[in-house]
Amino acid sequence: MSLRTAVAHRNLLYLLSLKELRTRYRKSVLGWTWSLLNPISQMLIYSFVFLVVFGATAPIGDPSGLQIYPLYFLSGLLPFQFFSMSVTTSIGVVEGNASLIKKVAFPHEHLVFSVVLAQVITLLIELVVLVVALMLFGQFALPWYFASLPLVGLLMVFTTGVALALSAANVFFRDINYLWGIVSQLLFYSSPILYTPDVIDNPTLRALTNWGPMGSFVRAFHEMYYDGRMPGIGRWAHLMVVAFVTFAIGAWVFNKLSPRFAEEM
Amino acid sequence: MPAALTVDNVSKTFKVHQERANSLKQYLAARGRNRYEEFYALRDVSFEVPEGEAFGVIGHNGSGKSTLLKCMAGILRPNSGRIDVNKRMSALLELGAGFHPDLSGRDNVFLNAAILGMSRPEIAKRFDEIVEFSGLEQFIDTPVKAYSSGMYVRLAFAVAINVDPEMLLIDEILAVGDVTFQQKCMEKFVEFREEGRTLVLVTHDLGSVRNFCDRAVWLEHGSLVSEGAPTELVDQYTESMLADPSVKDLPDGARRGSGEIRVDRVDLLVDGERTFRVRTGDAVTFRLHFTATERVKNPVFSVRVASLGGALISAPCTRDVDEVPSYLEGSGVVDVTMPDVSLLPGPHVLHSEVTGYGRQHVFDHIQNALRFDVLAGTSRETDGLVTLEPSWTIEGPGVGPIGQVPT
Numbered sequence: 001m002s003l004r005t006a007v008a009h010r011n012l013l014y015l016l017s018l019k020e021l022r023t024r025y026r027k028s029v030l031g032w033t034w035s036l037l038n039p040i041s042q043m044l045i046y047s048f049v050f051l052v053v054f055g056a057t058a059p060i061g062d063p064s065g066l067q068i069y070p071l072y073f074l075s076g077l078l079p080f081q082f083f084s085m086s087v088t089t090s091i092g093v094v095e096g097n098a099s100l101i102k103k104v105a106f107p108h109e110h111l112v113f114s115v116v117l118a119q120v121i122t123l124l125i126e127l128v129v130l131v132v133a134l135m136l137f138g139q140f141a142l143p144w145y146f147a148s149l150p151l152v153g154l155l156m157v158f159t160t161g162v163a164l165a166l167s168a169a170n171v172f173f174r175d176i177n178y179l180w181g182i183v184s185q186l187l188f189y190s191s192p193i194l195y196t197p198d199v200i201d202n203p204t205l206r207a208l209t210n211w212g213p214m215g216s217f218v219r220a221f222h223e224m225y226y227d228g229r230m231p232g233i234g235r236w237a238h239l240m241v242v243a244f245v246t247f248a249i250g251a252w253v254f255n256k257l258s259p260r261f262a263e264e265m
Numbered sequence: 266m267p268a269a270l271t272v273d274n275v276s277k278t279f280k281v282h283q284e285r286a287n288s289l290k291q292y293l294a295a296r297g298r299n300r301y302e303e304f305y306a307l308r309d310v311s312f313e314v315p316e317g318e319a320f321g322v323i324g325h326n327g328s329g330k331s332t333l334l335k336c337m338a339g340i341l342r343p344n345s346g347r348i349d350v351n352k353r354m355s356a357l358l359e360l361g362a363g364f365h366p367d368l369s370g371r372d373n374v375f376l377n378a379a380i381l382g383m384s385r386p387e388i389a390k391r392f393d394e395i396v397e398f399s400g401l402e403q404f405i406d407t408p409v410k411a412y413s414s415g416m417y418v419r420l421a422f423a424v425a426i427n428v429d430p431e432m433l434l435i436d437e438i439l440a441v442g443d444v445t446f447q448q449k450c451m452e453k454f455v456e457f458r459e460e461g462r463t464l465v466l467v468t469h470d471l472g473s474v475r476n477f478c479d480r481a482v483w484l485e486h487g488s489l490v491s492e493g494a495p496t497e498l499v500d501q502y503t504e505s506m507l508a509d510p511s512v513k514d515l516p517d518g519a520r521r522g523s524g525e526i527r528v529d530r531v532d533l534l535v536d537g538e539r540t541f542r543v544r545t546g547d548a549v550t551f552r553l554h555f556t557a558t559e560r561v562k563n564p565v566f567s568v569r570v571a572s573l574g575g576a577l578i579s580a581p582c583t584r585d586v587d588e589v590p591s592y593l594e595g596s597g598v599v600d601v602t603m604p605d606v607s608l609l610p611g612p613h614v615l616h617s618e619v620t621g622y623g624r625q626h627v628f629d630h631i632q633n634a635l636r637f638d639v640l641a642g643t644s645r646e647t648d649g650l651v652t653l654e655p656s657w658t659i660e661g662p663g664v665g666p667i668g669q670v671p672t
Contacts, residue, residue, distance in 0.1 A: 103340070103363075175290070
């Protein structure tokens with residue numbers, strides 16, 4: 001795998017992503033609406049649990065001054081969902097294209113790339129909806145949409161790394177698929193999506209929540225969309241290291257394993 | 266001439282697992298040590314495919330030819346050795362791999378061509394040609410799940426063939442589609458060859474290797490047995506296949522008749538040696554060993570030679586040539602000798618019969634008394650049951666030199 005083959009096969013990448021997008025909601029009546037209904041329904045459920053059942057108060061955006069829990073939740077949920085859906089789908093796509101892998105020589109990593117690309121399109125649309133919602137509540141979030149693009153880029157790099165490693169490993173051990181279900185739950189609750197890191201008293205756990213790989217991304221999205229401020233240089237540096245190290249590991253694993261896909265499948 | 270493809274000392278092993286760790290738990294329980302045996306699918310295979318030739322790879326099922334093809338196509342990676350591909354290559358292993366049922370024919374053409382390595386402008390340029398070749402103009406915007414299997418294959422082949430490779434690897438896919446479409450494919454392959462492109466054909470259809478290829482290799486149990494001109498190679502291959510004792514067994518000959526005189530055994534002799542294999546043009550003797558339990562008057566012996574498929578080829582008897590003894594008793598042999606047997610290659614059977622002079626009363630009849638194979642010999646004919654050993658002359662004012670092999 002190299003950048004050169006990725007560029008040489010950019011047509012394949014484009015068409016695979018297109019296929020991914022076109023076939024995602026096939027045979028469903030609501031089709032693409034699902035990609036919005038899904039986060040909105042989650043937002044409603046968790047808001048109910050958080051606000052009504054636990055009677056908690058929403059965090060206050062600084063400097064935005066927002067105090068609307070559903071919007072706080074959404075601005076962390078959307079990037080997380082992009083991440084977890086990309087990885088889940090990548091695992092399935094590599095497994096599901098066994099017949100292709102066994103019969104045609106092509107760069108396998110494009111299967112993963114195309115999934116991440118298709119998912120990022122969804123994320124960008126969902127973020128537009130979030131921006132509209134924020135603007136309805138008086139937070140002028142449109143500039144932050146564009147400011148967050150580098151952040152989305154880093155999240156893509158990170159996600160691709162995880163997706164490459166797990167989708168390749170899953171060819172050899174199908175447990176990865178199930179294991180991932182648990183791990184992604186763990187990541188969801190350990191990242192400050194439902195809550196703010198401040199509510200945790202234990203300093204170690206708080207740091208882990210704030211600076212865990214996925215938590216760190218979630219925090220950066222909170223800061224931009226909910227708080228309306230630029231994440232600090234430390235945050236950016238941390239995210240860059242996390243993203244590129246993860247990608248390097250994922251690419252290494254995938255390169256190591258992908259030549260043996262055809263005989264293992 | 267430079268080689269389009271070089272296979273250099275290639276070996277490929279597969280792990281045959283006794284207890285395959287399919288889950289992490291099993292894997293960890295075995296502490297990463299999977300118990301397996303190495304199975305050699307390919308062992309030190311080397312050959313070159315010269316540029317512009319049609320090259321055949323033949324072998325039985327399980328001989329490693331598909332593994333070899335996958336290694337050449339870059340789908341599998343050999344354990345050792347090198348495969349150098351010097352040409353833009355396209356491999357047809359399975360038609361329509363990667364077609365998505367919910368996408369239209371048009372979308373699938375673009376996607377499939379991209380998987381095969383074409384760029385977008387290239388595909389756009391060739392799109393009309395692809396659709397025309399497939400003959401599916403009307404259905405190109407229909408999802409392919411609505412296609413018949415024939416339509417599916419036609420579209421897939423049209424894409425694959427229009428990738429415009431300098432070298433084409435073909436697995437046994439010629440057997441798909443209807444006859445007209447097969448014809449079209451074959452024409453396309455011939456066109457390819459005439460344009461000086463390289464073709465590698467992996468098959469056990471010996472006819473297409475013989476007729477189509479310039480050169481061939483023969484694989485057996487993962488090793489290269491032989492390499493050479495297809496005609497000779499195919500003959501050697503057929504011989505080995507027929508010599509395989511597993512195909513020799515026939516159900517025991519069924520016997521009927523009154524039994525006063527019986528044929529105990531039929532031997533096939535060439536140069537005085539017992540055998541089950543003869544060549545076209547050999548001096549062949551069938552020896553019938555008989556035993557008569559009483560004195561039998563005027564017994565007539567006959568042999569019926571037939572192809573294994575059941576076509577009767579010849580049924581000579583002793584009465585035809587006035588070789589009927591006035592009586593026989595005890596035991597002895599009858600030899601039926603053919604100095605220049607004109608049977609063409611293939612599996613054959615012989616039925617023996619002893620009758621009374623009127624040919625009505627059957628003393629003994631053995632169905633399938635002998636099963637034997639004819640291999641290629643003096644005649645190079647392949648079709649039909651026997652050679653009539655014809656001679657040919659061509660006359661006319663515009664006849665070019667005769668006997669030159671086309672280049």
